[in-house]
Amino acid sequence: MHIPQTGLVGCGVMGSALAQGMIKGKKLKPGSLWLYDRYEESMVRLAKELGARPTSDIEELCQNCELIFLAVKPQDMAAVLGELKKHLKSRRLLVSVAAGITTGYLEGRLPEGSKLVRLMPNTPCLIGEGAIALSPGSAVLREDIDLVKELLEPLGVTVEVQENLMDAVTGLSGSGPAYIYLVLEAMIDGGVEAGLNREAATRLAVQTVIGAAKMVQITGRHPAELKNAVTSPAGTTSAALWVLEEAATRGNFIAAVVEAARRAGEMAGESGDD
Numbered sequence: 001m002h003i004p005q006t007g008l009v010g011c012g013v014m015g016s017a018l019a020q021g022m023i024k025g026k027k028l029k030p031g032s033l034w035l036y037d038r039y040e041e042s043m044v045r046l047a048k049e050l051g052a053r054p055t056s057d058i059e060e061l062c063q064n065c066e067l068i069f070l071a072v073k074p075q076d077m078a079a080v081l082g083e084l085k086k087h088l089k090s091r092r093l094l095v096s097v098a099a100g101i102t103t104g105y106l107e108g109r110l111p112e113g114s115k116l117v118r119l120m121p122n123t124p125c126l127i128g129e130g131a132i133a134l135s136p137g138s139a140v141l142r143e144d145i146d147l148v149k150e151l152l153e154p155l156g157v158t159v160e161v162q163e164n165l166m167d168a169v170t171g172l173s174g175s176g177p178a179y180i181y182l183v184l185e186a187m188i189d190g191g192v193e194a195g196l197n198r199e200a201a202t203r204l205a206v207q208t209v210i211g212a213a214k215m216v217q218i219t220g221r222h223p224a225e226l227k228n229a230v231t232s233p234a235g236t237t238s239a240a241l242w243v244l245e246e247a248a249t250r251g252n253f254i255a256a257v258v259e260a261a262r263r264a265g266e267m268a269g270e271s272g273d274d
């Protein structure tokens with residue numbers, strides 16, 4: 001696959017994760033990645049770490065790159081698009097990670113024929129275990145999607161979804177790590193209450209979550225089936241599940257995802273989304 005010269009606008013938390021994943025995962029050669037950020041210090045630091053090419057001139061980045069990742073905050077996107085529109089050649093591929101900003105909004109503010117892909121990554125991308133949703137805009141070709149998926153491979157799992165489902169993605173995998181941290185915290189506290197020291201409780205709880213998730217991933221079996229397999233009649237797991245069901249834990253998780261998705265839609269509206 002031909003990997004073009006690639007640009008990154010915005011070298012903050014998510015931009016750095018993208019750049020590190022693509023270079024350290026050997027999807028991009030360091031000299032093929034151009035970096036631009038109005039905050040020069042973070043750009044220069046990232047360029048030194050990765051051997052990538054920093055530039056303080058967005059025009060230079062536009063001239064050299066066929067593919068550009070946009071990783072600035074949603075409220076800074078309009079300013080970046082204004083600059084890109086002046087310098088971008090036609091039919092460039094742009095990949096945005098800005099929450100709530102649609103491909104339609106981006107297309108309307110860039111040269112005609114610009115190809116837009118929208119991503120919703122989550123923070124485990126920082127350690128190569130991300131869940132990333134991808135939605136293509138109207139001008140994007142299958143080969144563009146394949147290219148983006150290939151580049152993102154070191155950051156985690158990529159799932160293609162229709163753009164109108166991006167709020168649902170935010171509610172599930174975008175905010176999702178926080179739900180699991182809450183579960184972990186509670187399980188650790190439970191272990192401590194039952195007499196374990198905190199270090200042992202933490203190691204056991206973390207590995208239990210990793211192990212259970214991998215069981216679903218590797219066996220392909222339904223979570224309910226795997227749950228039933230560890231629930232013997234009148235046993236310990238059954239007693240615990242009864243407590244969780246009585247507290248409507250499952251229903252509350254469903255409601256939490258739906259509420260986060262609803263809030264994502266509300267926030268997209270507040271940010272002047274199309």
Ligand SMILES: NC(=O)c1ccc[n+]([C@@H]2O[C@H](COP(=O)([O-])OP(=O)(O)OC[C@H]3O[C@@H](n4cnc5c(N)ncnc54)[C@H](OP(=O)(O)O)[C@@H]3O)[C@@H](O)[C@H]2O)c1
Binds near residue numbers: 037042071074097121
């Ligand atoms: N962090 C996450 O977990 C996460 C998850 C999913 C999606 N995202 C999305 O990722 C995007 C970036 O988030 P982040 O957390 O990485 O933000 P961040 O750490 O603040 O990084 C953004 C960088 O872009 C720079 N910037 C702002 N305006 C610019 C401009 N006009 N030209 C060049 N550079 C500019 C910022 O500079 P200043 O510091 O000077 O403002 C900053 O260095 C957001 O749109 C967010 O919705 C983030």
